[in-house]
Amino acid sequence: xxxxxxxxxxxxxxxxxxxxxxxxxxxxxxxxxxxxxxxxxxxxxxxxxxxxxxxxxxxxxxxxxxxxxxxxxxxxxxxxxxxxxxxxxxxxx
Numbered sequence: 682x683x684x685x686x687x688x689x690x691x692x693x694x695x696x697x698x699x700x701x702x703x704x705x706x707x708x709x710x711x712x713x714x715x716x717x718x719x720x721x722x723x724x725x726x727x728x729x730x731x732x733x734x735x736x737x738x739x740x741x742x743x744x745x746x747x748x749x750x751x752x753x754x755x756x757x758x759x760x761x762x763x764x765x766x767x768x769x770x771x772x773x774x
Contacts, residue, residue, distance in 0.1 A: 685732040688725060698729065705730050706742065708749065 684698040693701070701719055704710045705726045712723040721729070731739050 685729075687728045687732045688721075691720070691725075693719070698733070701726065701729055702733055705746075708745070 684695050684702075686693050686698060697719065701715060701721065704715050704718075712726055715726050716722050727743070730742060734742065
């Protein structure tokens with residue numbers, strides 16, 4: 682699958698784009714975690730998601746993440762600590 686990078690100023694490998702999309706899709710991965718790892722703010726993640734998801738999938742994802750407390754570190758409860766997907770290191774297995 683050919684991934685699209687809408688950010689002309691940033692070069693991402695297909696592996697990086699795939700990981701950004703995966704992290705964006707995960708409900709418990711905050712946008713701030715993506716920014717810390719890849720230097721993309723929430724708007725940057727949204728652009729990548731828009732460019733690589735089908736329109737309906739993007740709309741559903743956007744509706745799900747808009748204002749969701751787990752996607753925004755400032756809105757999270759202090760009870761929520763670092764989350765790591767079970768699939769996190771699947772590339773290295």
